[in-house]
Amino acid sequence: MQPITDRPIRWGVLATGGIATAFVEDLAAVPGAEVHAVASRRADSARAFADRHGIPHAHGSPADLAADPEVDVVYVATPHSAHHAGTKLLLEAGKAVLCEKPFTLNHGQAAELVSLARKRETFLMEAMWTYLDPTVRRIAELVADGAIGEVRTVQAEFGFVEAEVPGHRLWDPAVGGGALLDLGVYPVAFAQLLLGEPDSVQALARLSSLGVDARTSMLLGHPGGATALLSCSLDAECAQRASIQGSAGRIEIDRDFFHPAGFTLHRAGAEPETFRGPAKVGHGYGLEAAEVMRCLRAGETESPLVPHDSTLAVMRTLDAVRERTGVRYPGE
Known part of the structure; x- marks a missing residue:
C-alpha cells in the first residue's frame, strides 16, 4: 500500500x-x-x-x-x-x-x-x-506493569433483555444471531487482551427455540493457570461490569467495561485509586477511524493495536464455545 x-x-x-x-x-x-x-x-x-x-x-x-x-x-x-x-x-x-x-x-x-x-x-x-479505548489501554498497561501482581482471574459480563422475535437479527440463525457473537465477543476479547488465547474452553448455554443462544456462560483456562469467567445474555439484565483479580490487588470496572468511563485500582494494603478516562467523543467509533487513517x-x-492474530484468536475461542454449546449457523 x-x-x-x-x-x-x-x-x-x-x-x-x-x-x-x-x-x-x-x-x-x-x-x-x-x-x-x-x-x-x-x-x-x-x-x-x-x-x-x-x-x-x-x-x-x-x-x-x-x-x-x-x-x-x-x-x-x-x-x-x-x-x-x-x-x-x-x-x-x-x-x-x-x-x-x-x-x-x-x-x-x-x-x-x-x-x-x-x-x-x-x-x-x-x-x-x-482495544483502542484509552481507558482500556491504561488498564492493560497497569496489568502488564504488575500493578495487581500476577493475574489470576478475569470476570466480565454483557447482556440485556431482548424479546425473542422470529426474524429479528439477534435471534435469526441465518444472520449469525444469538448472544455469543453479538455480545459475547466483548468479554472474550477483553479477557484475551489481558490473558492471551486460552488453552481450554468450557461453556454452557440456554438455546432459544430458534436455535441460537439466549445466554452463554464461559470458563476459559489460560497458560500459567489464570482463568476467565465470562457471560453474555439476551434474556437477563447484566451490570456490564468487569473485574481483574491478581495476586496483589484487583481492578474493578463498574459499567461498560468495553468502553469504560473509568475504573478503580485496589492494591493490597493501600487505599483504592480511582481513574477517570478522557471524555468520549460522539459514539466512540472515531477511535477506530482515526487508527485506520493513521x-x-x-x-x-495492519494495526498494531488490533492485530490480525488477535482477531483470529478471538474467533477461535468463539468457535470453541459454539462447538461446546451446539450452536450452528446455516451452511456450516
Missing part, C-alpha cells in the same frame, strides 16, 4: 443501519476524513442514507462500491453473516477495510480474509473499539 499523505482519506460505508449512521456521524469529528460513498443492496436505501448524511455518492450494490475509484477505505457495517462476502469483495478490489465485530461467523472465514489481505498487501482491521498514512497494512 502506498501511504496517503497529501489529501483527505475518502471513506465508503457498506450498509445503512444504525451502526453505519453512528459511524458516519463520528467521522465528522475525525480530522482528514471524508465520507465519499455509501452502498446498500437496495439503491433507494443507499440514496436515502446519502441524502440524510450529505454523502455525495450512493451505490445500489457492494460491487459498485468496490469499483468506485475514489474510495480509499470501506467500513463494513452489514450483519455478521455478510461480513465475509463483503470484505472479500472489497479486498479483491484493492480497498482497505474496517470490518465490524464479530469479524466473521467463524474462524475459517476470518482466516481466509486475513490471508487475502496479507497476499494483496491491503489494510484490514476488525472494528474492535475496546495506518493508511503510514502505509501500514
Whole structure:
C-alpha cells in the first residue's frame, strides 16, 4: 500500500443501519476524513442514507462500491453473516477495510480474509473499539506493569433483555444471531487482551427455540493457570461490569467495561485509586477511524493495536464455545 499523505482519506460505508449512521456521524469529528460513498443492496436505501448524511455518492450494490475509484477505505457495517462476502469483495478490489465485530461467523472465514489481505498487501482491521479505548489501554498497561501482581482471574459480563422475535437479527440463525457473537465477543476479547488465547474452553448455554443462544456462560483456562469467567445474555439484565483479580490487588470496572468511563485500582494494603478516562467523543467509533487513517498514512497494512492474530484468536475461542454449546449457523 502506498501511504496517503497529501489529501483527505475518502471513506465508503457498506450498509445503512444504525451502526453505519453512528459511524458516519463520528467521522465528522475525525480530522482528514471524508465520507465519499455509501452502498446498500437496495439503491433507494443507499440514496436515502446519502441524502440524510450529505454523502455525495450512493451505490445500489457492494460491487459498485468496490469499483468506485475514489474510495480509499470501506467500513463494513452489514450483519455478521455478510461480513465475509463483503470484505472479500472489497479486498479483491484493492480497498482497505474496517470490518465490524464479530469479524466473521467463524474462524475459517476470518482466516481466509486475513490471508487475502496479507497476499494483496491491503489494510484490514476488525472494528474492535475496546482495544483502542484509552481507558482500556491504561488498564492493560497497569496489568502488564504488575500493578495487581500476577493475574489470576478475569470476570466480565454483557447482556440485556431482548424479546425473542422470529426474524429479528439477534435471534435469526441465518444472520449469525444469538448472544455469543453479538455480545459475547466483548468479554472474550477483553479477557484475551489481558490473558492471551486460552488453552481450554468450557461453556454452557440456554438455546432459544430458534436455535441460537439466549445466554452463554464461559470458563476459559489460560497458560500459567489464570482463568476467565465470562457471560453474555439476551434474556437477563447484566451490570456490564468487569473485574481483574491478581495476586496483589484487583481492578474493578463498574459499567461498560468495553468502553469504560473509568475504573478503580485496589492494591493490597493501600487505599483504592480511582481513574477517570478522557471524555468520549460522539459514539466512540472515531477511535477506530482515526487508527485506520493513521495506518493508511503510514502505509501500514495492519494495526498494531488490533492485530490480525488477535482477531483470529478471538474467533477461535468463539468457535470453541459454539462447538461446546451446539450452536450452528446455516451452511456450516
